[in-house]
Amino acid sequence: MDITSGKIESAQKVIIYGPEGIGKSTFASKFPSPLFSDTEGSTKHMDVRRLPKPTSWTLLKEEVAYVKANPTVCKTYIIDTFDWAERLCIAKICADNNKKSIEDFGYGSGYVYELEEIGRFLNSLDELIELGINVVLTAHAQLRKFEQPDEMGAYDRWELKLGKKTSSQISPILKEWADMILFVNYKTFSVATDDKGTKHKAQGGTRTMYTTHHPCWDAKNRHNLPDEMPFEYERIAHCFKDNAPTQTVTPTVTPHIEPTVSQVVTPPQKTTVAPPAPPIDNNVSDERKEFDTPAQSFDMPNGNIPKALSDLMQINKVTDAEIRQAVAYKGYYPEDTPIENYDADFINGVLVGAWNQVFEIIKKMRNENVFQGGNE
Known part of the structure; x- marks a missing residue:
């Protein structure tokens, strides 16, 4: 059994969530060499590279498989947004089981099917991480009334905007899966508008990202980032280096030997000829490379x-x-x-x-x- 120590450089799994229109897509586009799967059409007015808009869960999985089969196509794969992708997942589960709604399954089994399907999907995203490709999931946020078991009263907290009931199933595995969770919101503060301090109004509105857990939102990071920072990619850019795939080719070098013509020609032929690999995922069609070729x-x-x-x-x-x-x-x-x-x-x-x-x-x-x- 091999025992290793020290840090392991790898690609990262990131979740960015916040209210609509705050700039999640623009922020994600600043990641290294991004490629979007735009489920909601939020990148229409952005000059970014994107795959065809996923209109079904099957198509979204094919796009992930395409990136896996062509790891040089990008350094960051982005699904924008995941809550819209969840709708595609639910639609597929209902269609497969001839149900009109996820609620039509008995005893909540529909949510179990979704949890299993999302789990398999996250596993396929992990395969991109192993190839050195960062994975970014954007999502909307929603306010939910929350009550601690050991406290009196309740308070509002921001959560991932997944299904009303599926959030209790899907949110936990998403948060466990991610290396970094960034919550984004407008930072406001209250200002007194009279001398007595009885009337106040909200001011501010600076876009701020939060990187650590708080009673009112979920966030985390593994880079000792400040608790809150301006919503600018430059603040976290140092966390995302160019991640080389784990499978690297080590060139053979013969020092102090004058190479002959055959020695010069033969090695490049071996290293540059890359025979097409067999389909990596048997559940995905062999035609995935035709995303780029009309x-x-x-x-x-x-x-x-x-x-x-x-x-x-x-x-x-x-x-x-x-x-x-x-x-x-x-x-x-x-x-x-x-x-x-x-x-x-x-x-x-x-x-x-x-x-x-x-x-x-x-x-x-x-x-x-x-x-x-x-x-x-």
């Missing part, structure tokens, strides 16, 4: 197809005809039935919710030359 000679999906399915089709270069033939192959609908006429629960629960299995069928049929053509 489709050539590919007909866009029918505009009447629900967006969650349409986005998956575009990214994986799947045509309407391939979807219809795969559905007919499994015996769900006749091949000539338009996709927009499929039942909504079937689209969300099967085509979107089980997209990986659907796409495997399509790839198998492609290899067997089952398809007769593209879009009709």
